[in-house]
Amino acid sequence: MTGPGPARIEALNVLTLIRGGEPVGEALAQRTRLGQLSPADRSLMTQIVYGVLRNQRYLDAWLAPFLRGELEPVVRDILRMALFQMGFLDRVPAYAIVDAAVEQTKSVSPRATGMVNAILRRAPTKKPQNLPLAVEFSHPDWLVHRWQNRFGTEKTRRILMVNNEVPPLSLRVNVLKTSREAVLEELHQEGVRAELSRYVPEAIRVSGSFWLEDLPAFQSGLITVQDESSMLVTWVLDPQADERIVDLTAGLGGKTGHILERTQGQAKVTAVDLSRTRLKLLQENLTRLGFSHHVTVMEMDARYFAANNIHVFDRVLLDAPCSNLGVLRRRSDARWKKQENDLQEHQNLQQELLTAAITLAKPGGVVVYSTCSVEPEETIMVLDQVLATHPGVHHENVREYLPDPIFEEFVVDGNLILLPGDLGMDGFFIARLRT
Numbered sequence: 001m002t003g004p005g006p007a008r009i010e011a012l013n014v015l016t017l018i019r020g021g022e023p024v025g026e027a028l029a030q031r032t033r034l035g036q037l038s039p040a041d042r043s044l045m046t047q048i049v050y051g052v053l054r055n056q057r058y059l060d061a062w063l064a065p066f067l068r069g070e071l072e073p074v075v076r077d078i079l080r081m082a083l084f085q086m087g088f089l090d091r092v093p094a095y096a097i098v099d100a101a102v103e104q105t106k107s108v109s110p111r112a113t114g115m116v117n118a119i120l121r122r123a124p125t126k127k128p129q130n131l132p133l134a135v136e137f138s139h140p141d142w143l144v145h146r147w148q149n150r151f152g153t154e155k156t157r158r159i160l161m162v163n164n165e166v167p168p169l170s171l172r173v174n175v176l177k178t179s180r181e182a183v184l185e186e187l188h189q190e191g192v193r194a195e196l197s198r199y200v201p202e203a204i205r206v207s208g209s210f211w212l213e214d215l216p217a218f219q220s221g222l223i224t225v226q227d228e229s230s231m232l233v234t235w236v237l238d239p240q241a242d243e244r245i246v247d248l249t250a251g252l253g254g255k256t257g258h259i260l261e262r263t264q265g266q267a268k269v270t271a272v273d274l275s276r277t278r279l280k281l282l283q284e285n286l287t288r289l290g291f292s293h294h295v296t297v298m299e300m301d302a303r304y305f306a307a308n309n310i311h312v313f314d315r316v317l318l319d320a321p322c323s324n325l326g327v328l329r330r331r332s333d334a335r336w337k338k339q340e341n342d343l344q345e346h347q348n349l350q351q352e353l354l355t356a357a358i359t360l361a362k363p364g365g366v367v368v369y370s371t372c373s374v375e376p377e378e379t380i381m382v383l384d385q386v387l388a389t390h391p392g393v394h395h396e397n398v399r400e401y402l403p404d405p406i407f408e409e410f411v412v413d414g415n416l417i418l419l420p421g422d423l424g425m426d427g428f429f430i431a432r433l434r435t
């Protein structure tokens with residue numbers, strides 16, 4: 001017996017932190033720092049943690065027939081980790097997985113060792129069959145029913161599969177300072193597998209893992225991690241030099257940076273957000289991109305900001321806070337944190353923020369509304385309600401602003417609606433209004 005190994009020890013520590021309420025990204029970062037893992041162990045730990053979170057309901061269905069009574073949470077996590085490795089990874093033989101799990105149980109709950117051993121020896125030949133979609137793909141019932149009613153079973157299955165895959169990584173290249181080809185060459189020289197995006201002219205798609213911060217192109221602000229569907233938001237906004245532009249819920253500044261890149265720092269950009277922590281990261285990101293002096297940062301509620309800046313801006317971006325249901329592949333723990341009635345709360349805030357966005361735009365100005373959710377409550381219902389109460393505002397078609405004809409297929413009633421995985425991208429909704 002060789003013990004569970006550092007990757008599994010730290011994976012269990014991370015899962016314990018997540019059970020205590022820590023977000024997955026922070027829990028992983030914390031244990032990566034403290035655990036002093038080799039790159040291979042770090043990668044295995046990450047794979048196990050995300051694998052368990054993405055497949056939790058399925059793993060519990062696999063476990064259920066073997067259980068009598070309650071399980072200690074830490075023992076359940078050990079069993080889930082072992083079943084995930086048996087069911088989804090083929091690197092380690094089953095007997096070695098059982099030995100490692102037994103050793104790990106000995107150190108955290110010695111009484112449960114015999115049970116863990118017995119379950120894991122029988123489990124490999126007893127995988128559950130003919131499960132409902134929500135269990136097979138580990139999603140909440142309400143969400144799967146909602147998608148089945150809206151999209152049908154086949155499309156729903158595709159979305160569920162996408163949500164359980166390791167998400168691809170895209171990089172946005174500042175094409176005014178370098179070329180995509182030069183960055184691609186640099187990535188290849190570093191041994192990173194990457195290719196030019198077929199649909200977004202400033203994007204590179206990366207597969208395989210690498211250490212982003214080590215890349216000279218990252219250090220010198222030539223690249224930013226951003227999904228291609230997020231890049232489309234700035235395309236639809238179509239910012240121009242010398243204009244006054246506000247990014248109303250700017251967050252970490254993903255889109256603020258893109259607006260500044262597209263206008264070569266020539267637009268007068270204001271970034272607003274409620275969150276001090278996010279705005280601090282926004283400032284760090286913009287400093288790396290070389291734009292820290294090109295932006296006015298306002299820490300405040302966008303509704304309050306609007307009340308004091310009526311008709312001031314040529315363009316307003318509202319990348320609204322939402323349920324994130326279009327990007328579950330990137331937020332493996334989020335699917336269990338949402339309830340269907342949260343959508344109504346999001347909708348109320350989104351309507352207020354969109355009303356604020358319209359107030360901020362000059363007559364004839366542009367307002368772009370986007371969400372990383374495609375649920376009707378957070379998208380067309382918000383638009384319909386706000387347009388009904390603002391008869392002077394026109395709904396424009398996003399089609400002519402998109403960078404490739406392929407996107408026409410995904411324009412519905414003038415709005416871009418990408419479901420998770422469409423063209424390999426995150427789920428996203430983008431609408432454009434003219435005041």
Ligand SMILES: C[S@@+](CC[C@H](N)C(=O)[O-])C[C@H]1O[C@@H](n2cnc3c(N)ncnc32)[C@H](O)[C@@H]1O
Pocket residue numbers: 248249250251252253254255256272273274275278300301302303319320321322
């Ligand atoms: C979808 S995120 C924005 C992401 C950002 N556009 C990016 O690309 O990095 C939504 C942001 O809205 C902010 N927010 C939520 N309610 C707000 C409010 N009432 N006023 C201003 N910002 C708000 C949140 O703090 C969060 O950063």
